Amino acid sequence: MKESERQLKEFGIRPTAMRILVHQFMSGQTSAVSLSAVEDNFEKSDRTTLYRTLKTFEEKCMVHQIDDGTGIPKYALCNHDRDEGKHADLHLHFHCTECNQTICLTEHRIPTIHLPDGFVPEDINMLVKGICDNCNH
Amino acid sequence: MKESERQLKEFGIRPTAMRILVHQFMSGQTSAVSLSAVEDNFEKSDRTTLYRTLKTFEEKCMVHQIDDGTGIPKYALCNHDRDEGKHADLHLHFHCTECNQTICLTEHRIPTIHLPDGFVPEDINMLVKGICDNCNH
DNA sequence: CATTAAATGCACTGCCATTGCACGTACATA
DNA sequence: TATGTACGTGCAATGGCAGTGCATTTAATG
Numbered sequence: 001m002k003e004s005e006r007q008l009k010e011f012g013i014r015p016t017a018m019r020i021l022v023h024q025f026m027s028g029q030t031s032a033v034s035l036s037a038v039e040d041n042f043e044k045s046d047r048t049t050l051y052r053t054l055k056t057f058e059e060k061c062m063v064h065q066i067d068d069g070t071g072i073p074k075y076a077l078c079n080h081d082r083d084e085g086k087h088a089d090l091h092l093h094f095h096c097t098e099c100n101q102t103i104c105l106t107e108h109r110i111p112t113i114h115l116p117d118g119f120v121p122e123d124i125n126m127l128v129k130g131i132c133d134n135c136n137h
Numbered sequence: 138m139k140e141s142e143r144q145l146k147e148f149g150i151r152p153t154a155m156r157i158l159v160h161q162f163m164s165g166q167t168s169a170v171s172l173s174a175v176e177d178n179f180e181k182s183d184r185t186t187l188y189r190t191l192k193t194f195e196e197k198c199m200v201h202q203i204d205d206g207t208g209i210p211k212y213a214l215c216n217h218d219r220d221e222g223k224h225a226d227l228h229l230h231f232h233c234t235e236c237n238q239t240i241c242l243t244e245h246r247i248p249t250i251h252l253p254d255g256f257v258p259e260d261i262n263m264l265v266k267g268i269c270d271n272c273n274h
Numbered sequence: 275c276a277t278t279a280a281a282t283g284c285a286c287t288g289c290c291a292t293t294g295c296a297c298g299t300a301c302a303t304a
Numbered sequence: 305t306a307t308g309t310a311c312g313t314g315c316a317a318t319g320g321c322a323g324t325g326c327a328t329t330t331a332a333t334g
Contacts, residue, residue, distance in 0.1 A: 014280075014281080014331085014332095016280095016281065016282090016330085016331085018281080018282080019281095035321085035322085036320095036321085045282085045283090046282070046283045046284075047283095047321095048282075048283065048284080048323090048324090049281075049282050049283065051322080051323080052281080052282085053281095053282095056281095067204065067206050069204050069262060071208060071291085071320095071321090072320095072321080073322090092250065094252070094256060097259065105252070105253070107253075108250065108251075108252075111248045113229065113245065113263075113265060114245075115231070115242070115245075115265065115267075116242070116244075116270065117270070118269070118270030118271075118273050118274075119231060119265075119267060119268070119269055119270055119273075120267045120268045120273060121265045121266070121267040122234065122266055122267040122268070123265070123266040123267065124263075124264070124265050124266070125206060125262075125263070125264045125265075125266070126261075126262070126263045126264075127261070127262045127263075128250060128252065128256075128258050128260070128261050128262075129258070129259055129260040129261070129262070130252075130256060130257045130258040130259040130260065131256070131257045131259070132255070132256055133253065133254070133255030133256055134255075136255050136256075136257060137255075151300090151311075151312085153299095153300090153311095153312065153313090155312080155313080156312095172290085172291085173290085182313085182314085183313065183314045183315075184290095184314095185292090185293090185313075185314065185315080185316095186312075186313050186314065188291075188292080189312080189313085190312095190313095193312095208289095208290090208322085209289095209290080209291095210291085
């Protein structure tokens with residue numbers, strides 16, 4: 001896909017074959033993916049490469065890392081439609097304890113929080129665990 | 138302290154010497170502690186014992202586990218003053234990226250969230266990262 | 275084509291949660 | 305007091321997964 005290549009360039013990432021494939025893969029996902037998941041999808045490639053690929057994507061703010069409480073970091077493409085600046089991941093994340101999938105609820109902004117005096121917030125992470133729509137039927 | 142012993146019994150935990158000590162230790166903490174932190178404080182005892190001690194405390198709902206994004210689980214005594222039922226940890230957690238401490242902001246309840254249709258919430262985790270009061274001076 | 279930087283693959287380290295097993299200790303019951 | 309049983313503790317080992325160092329390959333540039 002030329003589209004993936006274009007996107008990569010847009011974020012200042014050199015569009016290598018591997019990176020294009022990984023981007024395509026992530027574009028096709030409805031939920032966040034773990035490194036292992038990517039690994040399983042590209043058995044030909046090395047774990048380290050994929051690891052660093054995701055890191056690069058993250059540094060360039062093309063994907064954001066999600067901590068869904070499983071201890072295994074997940075990654076998802078950022079949604080830059082709405083201009084969220086550097087904090088492109090300031091939305092709600094939902095982790096389904098049934099199917100073990102983690103999805104971004106980009107519609108649901110994290111409500112503003114008032115902290116005690118002297119506390120300066122820099123990043124906010126909000127995670128809801130439960131049963132997702134799919135598993136509820 | 139007889140107090141720690143009393144508390145343990147109250148939660149249905151047999152008050153062994155080790156458990157009493159761990160409880161006392163946690164009572165004296167202002168921030169959440171990791172297993173390693175407890176370990177460092179009780180060099181005489183075994184890591185496994187402390188690990189299982191914390192697990193037991195958690196199962197009996199005397200402490201709650203906190204995921205502060207560091208990948209290392211932290212534990213803190215639950216605040217049962219306000220009756221939160223099983224969800225005694227439904228408050229905000231703050232992780233200071235400077236001193237690396239994680240504290241419970243029990244005053245700050247997590248705001249109610251409206252999820253899309255079909256999504257059933259069971260647990261909510263909200264974490265703010267930033268600079269704490271202490272490190273700000 | 276030559277030079278240089280970046281990307282990739284391999285081997286390895288290391289942290290830390292978690293588990294299996296054996297031994298010790300408290301508690302209940304006769 | 306003896307004895308059995310469940311629970312607590314300690315040791316050793318496993319295993320998952322993040323992260324790193326280094327050598328090799330690939331791509332970009334003049």
